[in-house]
Amino acid sequence: MDSSTDRREHLISTAEALFDRHGFTATGMDRLTGAAGMSSRTLYKHIGSKNRLLAAVLEARDCRFLRSLKVDSVDGLFESLDNWFAGEGARGCLFLRSWGETGGDLPEVVEALARHKQRVLRRIGEVVCRELGREDEALTEELMLLYEGATQAIIYRRDLAIPAARRAAQHLVAAARARCPDSEN
Structure with missing residues (x-):
């Protein structure tokens, strides 16, 4: 790796994959350093602590997820969600899993969760x-x-969750249009 920024990005990417797959608690520092190919000293130099690493992972994921939501329609929102899980794997929301795993006791996670959900709500x-x-x-x-x-339902409902939510969303949008027909595009 060429620079400090490259090492940090590699560490965050590696940690995201491990946290997403195994969870925050089950991903120890030895596993992180081994997968990232760096010493614990280098890891701490670039991140500071495991909690700060989780916060950096959530921030990076938030940015990537929001880029996937550059859509123009409600149908597009659910299509982008389907595409996200096709590429990332269907394990639910990493933000909610991180919050649940840490009991809501890590301010870094609480803040990242609140910020992410507010951004998604604003985009919707x-x-x-x-x-x-x-x-x-x-x-x-x-x-x-x-x-x-x-x-969340994609974890156990797989191919049924997003299409069902999409159909329900289409009904809600149609009902909203019917309440105010002069606002249709």
């Missing part, structure tokens, strides 16, 4: 506004819950 609200031509906070909240539900 932008898509709703584009779909309806107006804001609809109730619909945005309903779609967020469907989206979150599909994200």
